[in-house]
Amino acid sequence: MIVIDSAGVIQYVNHAWLQFARENGGNQPDTSWLNQNYLNVCDQAAASGDEMGRKAAAGIRKVIANPGEAFYLEYPCHTPNQYRWFMMRITSFSEGGKHWFVIAHNDITERKLAEERVEALSRQDSLTGISNRRNFTFFLDQEWRRCRRNGRPIALAMIDIDHFKLFNDRYGHQAGDDALISVANSLSLACQRPTDHCARYGGEEFIIVLGNTDLERARPLVEDFLERIRELDIPNEDSPDHPILTASAGLTSLVPSAENSQENLVESADKLLYEAKHLGRDQLVAR
Ligand SMILES: Nc1nc2c(ncn2[C@@H]2O[C@H](COP(=O)(O)OP(=O)(O)OP(=O)(O)O)[C@@H](O)[C@H]2O)c(=O)[nH]1
Numbered sequence: 001m002i003v004i005d006s007a008g009v010i011q012y013v014n015h016a017w018l019q020f021a022r023e024n025g026g027n028q029p030d031t032s033w034l035n036q037n038y039l040n041v042c043d044q045a046a047a048s049g050d051e052m053g054r055k056a057a058a059g060i061r062k063v064i065a066n067p068g069e070a071f072y073l074e075y076p077c078h079t080p081n082q083y084r085w086f087m088m089r090i091t092s093f094s095e096g097g098k099h100w101f102v103i104a105h106n107d108i109t110e111r112k113l114a115e116e117r118v119e120a121l122s123r124q125d126s127l128t129g130i131s132n133r134r135n136f137t138f139f140l141d142q143e144w145r146r147c148r149r150n151g152r153p154i155a156l157a158m159i160d161i162d163h164f165k166l167f168n169d170r171y172g173h174q175a176g177d178d179a180l181i182s183v184a185n186s187l188s189l190a191c192q193r194p195t196d197h198c199a200r201y202g203g204e205e206f207i208i209v210l211g212n213t214d215l216e217r218a219r220p221l222v223e224d225f226l227e228r229i230r231e232l233d234i235p236n237e238d239s240p241d242h243p244i245l246t247a248s249a250g251l252t253s254l255v256p257s258a259e260n261s262q263e264n265l266v267e268s269a270d271k272l273l274y275e276a277k278h279l280g281r282d283q284l285v286a287r
Helices: 015-023 038-047 051-065 109-122 133-150 164-171 173-190 215-231 262-278
Strands: 002-004 010-013 071-076 085-095 098-107 154-161 196-202 205-211 247-254 284-286
Touching: 002 038, 038 051, 051 071, 051 085, 051 098, 085 109, 133 154, 133 196, 133 205, 133 262, 154 173, 154 215, 154 262, 164 173, 173 196, 173 205, 173 215, 205 215, 215 247, 215 284, 247 262, 262 284
Parallel strands: 247 284
Antiparallel strands: 002 010, 002 098, 071 085, 085 098, 154 205, 154 247, 196 205
16 A cells, blocks of 8 residues: 555555565665655556556546545456456545545455356356357357458357157156256367357257358258267167157358348247257258
8 A cells, every 4th residue: 555645756655565566576675665656657657558557547646636536446467477456446535734645456366266257157057067048149249240240151050959858757857967968068079160159058959150151061060060969879768759869950041231130040040940850850951
């Protein structure tokens, strides 16, 4: 923590400040902090392209201009081998007819790590560990915009496990969960390009987006996804169609434009999946 005057000149530094400076390679003597202009330090950082330096300087000036206000800034401060986040807090007090400004930096790394863990979990399907529908929507939106900018096609496939109710009824819900995990693993292994993404869309339904891919190129890829599910060789002996776990898929592709939407893409794939189910399951319908 430091205290500055209204010109930005440091009047006081506490023990923790000095210790942090020593531990972080500052080899200046402890007393040299006093009378340094902290605003200048931030301005110099800003001039060398440091965005946080610019924000800090602006925040300090704002509180100096309005001493009743406070300013908070969360900023990363990583070293090559340490992930760190700090929060800078600027408040003021009056003493001897003058305003003084307290600048405190608190280590908030633990909180940031916890927030990042929560954020990652909120994007993940809790059973299978692959993306959930929310994260898929986010990815589709990015990929849609990219393909629209570049005038490139985007393909989308809906894949639904066949007769999964019969599977659950015969082998139990836990075996059903294990089967979903195996299917998810095999689909995510197959989706390796940065422009591809697979997610669990709902119960026994998976969704795959293939950026930069037309129908002709997408078709064999989705056929391969269905083959990978067959190759898992998970018995589904009560299925009236096949004694192993299979899936049906609907696939479509379009070039994003003002005349169509992401919802159109998903709806079309869903309709084609419905057709695949009605044609006898364990197959792809692509159009
Ligand atoms: N074990 C398990 N089962 C699930 C999960 N989510 C959905 N299901 C089951 O998936 C089954 C889906 O049944 P239906 O929608 O009738 O579809 P289906 O039996 O696969 O039939 P078709 O799709 O027409 O081939 C239901 O029995 C759900 O309980 C899950 O997380 N774990």
